[in-house]
Amino acid sequence: MNPARRTTATALVLAAAGGVLYATAVPASAAVNCTSPVFKRQFFANTTFSGTPKKTDCDSAIDQNWGKGAPVSGVPSNNFGVRWSVTRDFGSGGPFAFTASAQDGMRVYLDGVRKINVWKNVSATVKKTVNVTIPAGKHTIRFDFVNWTGSANVRFTYTPRTSAAYDKVKPLTPTGTAVSYNPATGAAKLTWTRSKEMDLANYRVYRRLKGAPYGKQLATTTATSYTDSALPKTGAAYYYEVWAVDKAGNVSGGSSDKLVTTVDRTPPAAPFVEWDACPADQPYAAPELVTTAKNAADIARYEMQRLDATTKRWSTVYSGTKGAICDTGYRADGSKVTYRGRARDAAGNWSAYSAARRSPPPT
Known part of the structure; x- marks a missing residue:
């Protein structure tokens, strides 16, 4: 039993006694909320x-x-x-x-x-x-x-009455949904208002890629918040929804979509080195960087390096937007040369270096 919470007011009443006014306190009714x-x-x-x-x-x-x-x-x-x-x-x-x-x-x-x-x-x-x-x-x-x-x-x-035989009423759709995104960690936190349902069993949290028709269920929880720490860091946008489930198994509609646009921390796939013909005035094949990354269109820059056969050190012979170059001064003695390359996307993420590959014999 909870103790009462009372608010008591006191009224002042003016009364006359022998022609003199005086005040007397009269307790008012106690209010309990x-x-x-x-x-x-x-x-x-x-x-x-x-x-x-x-x-x-x-x-x-x-x-x-x-x-x-x-x-x-x-x-x-x-x-x-x-x-x-x-x-x-x-x-x-x-x-x-x-x-x-x-x-x-x-x-x-x-x-x-x-x-x-x-x-x-x-x-x-x-x-x-x-x-x-x-x-x-x-x-x-x-x-x-x-x-x-x-x-x-x-x-x-x-x-x-929580039996599915009696309860056919869906819970109310969750309200008050909000999402925050931490670009440093890449985690998104979704919050919502606690349901008024007395027979609430849990909430289901969904995530879907923007433009995709279906969502992925991330979690089942009885809390009113969920942190998605596994959100891909690709620069893509995702929607979150919350659904309520009662003890009879009835499922509410989804809450209003909440959008998060992620930071891009995912590098492109490493390119690999191929060989192609240089212009006709060059008597050898040219090294060419080729990428198989799904986001190849997002690649903003290539870098190609050549291995010094004597010092065993790599030096950059090309950095730019082209994926193919002719390294015209590299082989005065006709020897083979080893190359490797990497790619950078528009968000500034560099791929790993490709596997090193030796050039074909000079022609």
């Missing part, structure tokens, strides 16, 4: 719930056994009443079970419509369960209990 889904509870010193409650507080669960004693100070041990009420958001709604037990009388209302009515003085606890369909959105449940004589106990629960 209980945060949903906690119940507001009121104790009455009668069975008609009339007049001002003797006490008002907050109760997290209706489950009390007062025996033959008074429930609170100022209320008799017989002929008293207790009223609980709560207004909450039921999300998409659906089938619920209202289960109440009491000694003596009990009545349960949904939005003012009576659903359970056991209103008599009994010598033993009576239990009653009814199945109720609650519409989507906010609704008010009220539970009235009275004790006429003897022992007093009361219990009430409202729980979703």
